[in-house]
Amino acid sequence: MEFENISLEKEDYLAILSINRPKAMNALNLETLCEMEVAVKNVKADPNIKVMIVTGTGEKSFVAGADINFMLPLSPSEGRFFSDLGERVMRQFELLEKPVIAAVNGFALGGGCELAMSCDIRLASETAIFAQPEVGLGVIPGFGGTQRLPRLIGEGRAKELTYTADVINAQEAYRIGLVNHVYPLEQLMDEAKKLAKKIASKAPLAVGYAKHAINKGLQVDIDTAMGIESDMFGMCCATTDKSEGMSAFVDKRKPQFMGK
Ligand code: CO8
DSSP, rough: OOOOOOOEEEEEEEEEEEOOGGTTTOOHHHHHHHHHHHHEEEEEHEEEEEEEEESSSSSSSSEEBOOHHHHHTOOHHHHHHHHHHHHHHHHHHHOSOOOOOEEEEEEEEEEHHHHHSSSSEEEETTTEEOOOOOOGGGGOOOOSHHHHHHHHHHHHHHHHHHOOOOOOEHHHHHTSSSSSEEEOOOHHHHHHHHHHHHHHHHHHHHHHHHHHHHHHHHOHHHHHHHHHHHHHHHHHSSHHHHHHHHHHHHHHHHOOOOOH
C-alpha cells in the first residue's frame, strides 16, 4: 500500500509498519495517525499476516512524540479531538487479534512511548531513549500514556516519570519492565523477526485469544477475568488447530496450524 508518512511492508506472515518521517524524528501528526489506522485495518483483514512489527524509519528515532508544530495552535476542543484520535489509533494496535511487537530503535518520547506501550511486546535497541516529556510542554500524555504506563510499570514509577518528564535509557527501561529485551541496534530487527517467527509458528487463533484474555482480563476483577479466560479456552476448542495441535503431540510430530 502507498502511504506518505508510514510504510507497510509484508514478508510472508509478517507485516512491518514503519513510521516514516525521519526529518521530524518520526513525530506523529494527524495524517500519520490516520495512515496508521488504515494500516492496522489492512493487517487485521489480511489472513496471511500473523504478526506485526512496528518501528521507526532511520537509526535515530522510533517516534519522538506527537508533532509539536501541529499541537502548538490547538484549541481545547481540537486538543481533545487529537487526543481522542491518537487514543483510538493506539487502541487498534491493542485490539488487533494478532500480536504486535514494537522494535524501538531510538527515541520513544511522549506519543512514541505511548505507541510502544500499545504494542504487546517491546524490544529496544541499546540506543533507545524513553520518556513522557509532556508536562515540560504544558500538556499531559494524551495517547493513553496516563493509563498504560502505570499498568505496565506500576503507579509510583509511572507518576515519577510523568511528573518529572525524566528521560531513561534502554537498560533502565528494561530494569523497570517497560521493555522485554535490549539488543544492539544492528541486531534489533533480526531479533524482532526471530520473535515474530516463533510466535507465527504457534496456533494463530490461540495466540489471538490469549491476547484478548490477557488484555480484557487485566481491566476487570479476577473472577470476571477467569470467565473471559474460560470463554477463550472454549473458543480454542472450536478450532481445527486445537485438534491438530493435540493430535500432533499424541502422534509425536510437528503440528501444521492452519489458523482455523
Ligand atoms: N514534533 C515535531 N517535530 C519534531 C519532534 C516532535 N515531537 N521531535 C523532533 N522534531 C523535529 C525537530 O523540530 C527538528 O526539525 P528541524 O530539523 O526542522 O528543526 C528535527 O525533528 C530534528 O530534531 P532535532 O534537531 O531536535 O534533533 P536532536 O537529535 O537534536 O534531538 C530529540 C532529538 C531529542 C528527539 C528532540 O528533537 C526532541 O526533544 N524532540 C521533542 C520530543 C518531545 O518532547 N516529544 C513529546 C511531544 S508531546 C507528545 O508526544 C504528546 C502525545 C500526546 C498528544 C495528545 C494530543 C493532544
